Amino acid sequence: MCNPANQTILSSGNHHKDAIPWQIFFLPEIQAIWIFTSIAVFVAIHSLRQRKQHGLPVWPVIGMFPSVVFALRGDIYEWISDILCRTNGTFRFRGPWLTTLHYVITSDPRNLEHLLKTKFSKFPKGVYFRDTMQDFLGDGIFNADDEVWRRQRKTASLELHTAEFRNLTTQSLFELVHCRLFPVLEDSITNFVPIDLQNVLLRLTFDNVCMIAFGVDPGCLSRGLPETPFAQAFEDATEFSVLRFLIPMTMWKVMRFLNMGTEKKLNKSIREVHEFADEVIRARKKELSLYSGENKRPLSDLLTVFMGLKDDEGKPYSDKFLRDICVNFILAGRDSSSVALSWFFWLLDKNPAVQDQIFSEICGIVGERDESNNMGEDSIVFRPEEVKKMEYLQAALSEALRLYPSVPVDFKEVIEDEVFPDGTVLQKGEKVFYAIYAMGRMESIWGKDCREFKPERWMKDGRFMSESAYKFTAFNGGPRLCIGKDFAYYQMKFVAASIIYNYQVKVVENYPVVPKLALTIYMKYGLKVTLSRRT
């Protein structure tokens, strides 16, 4: 047996016959390969070393783009959180040359206060957002800045704090939970079929916000969970509008002009939403013309309130503007509470001790009832003053929103050169993303246990304690703080307490629960649960 070393020795005698002649290394082709490989290795090492300084590798021409493509295959929110933790809360994303994909991403509460409050007027929603959403949202509150935004905000906030509005919400929530949600849950128990809780809750809040905005109930939440064309058109219009943010503007504008691809579908769904809204406005005008003087429509809703107001020139608002107001309000309030509730029930499934504590809090509150005051209800209907007392439940909902904020990322445009409190220099025209999801996972903000679900962090001496809006930004902050916040808490508490008091909710074993990449942090595959009645 001869070993390879021996073979080499034996063959070395006739090397001039088999070996590669050394002159080959001077061939121009080989030299070009050498130079190319050396440059590639140098660039790769240099780009990868930039990760330390900039948070991600920066490649020539394509910038940080490859990392995003890679990250999109996994959980993009966790990916952003990881980078922000490594870069002390702020980093600059560099996209490919000659594109607009260059952003500053931050989760630093000091920067958020600067952005949302201190220098509010320098960071509007901006032209880019407005242009992209204009076809769907028009001049409604979500898509407006300056005076157009201010006037809608003032009127809508006033409306949301009236006694009529409180009556409307109490009445509509009773109806939705007791007459519509419970029968659907009962069907699932009787038929032994797990139910997608996210889907059911989405239907509930969609019906609820339509009642508030339009004074109309689309009936999405009812037995058999029917398809409702208006809700479907609204869903499609939102999804296809958001798609525009991922496509270069010129491209979707050409597609819109040619009425093709996703733009064709968007056009169709927007038309359906607008037709529905126009019909409601026509009918309401007719109805209101029947009332006169002191004789007013009994139930107040946003559309009716705005119909009674006048614009700058003393004229009633145009039908288009009324439509924009309602469509924007529905967009703002249709899914954020239901998605938050879905994550909340999933977290309860993982933390049964918290669920028990919420249940005992509710039982304690119900136990204080004066029975002589009981209106002979079949099932317990929580009264507004009882819902208010459910402080541990409020803490648990806030904790769910801290970890899974319904709007995981939001953004603003920079209209003048600025400097953030952490020293980041911002240039006019740049976009700033604030990563609300990542903020819930920063030790620097919430401490070492930031990833744990601990409602107790919101409680002090047995009372719920709120947090600064720049640390807990789930409802935004500053002048654009969510105007539905108080209502959303009431709605979520009423729905959660009613379910928890009557049922035990169990997530189907090994059910995949992951966030979807969208404006709202939906669960990608919904939340399949089984229910059992509490005895």
Ligand code: HEM
């Ligand atoms: C858990 C539930 C909710 C969460 C987490 C939430 C969160 C937010 C956030 C983050 C914004 C700022 C969005 C932006 O400007 O880009 C916002 C704005 C807004 N929200 Fe909510 N929201 C919730 C429920 C509601 C509900 C139920 C309503 C309506 C009844 C509502 C009405 C609005 C309106 C009208 C705005 C626009 C405010 C403005 O631009 O001045 N929200 N909300």
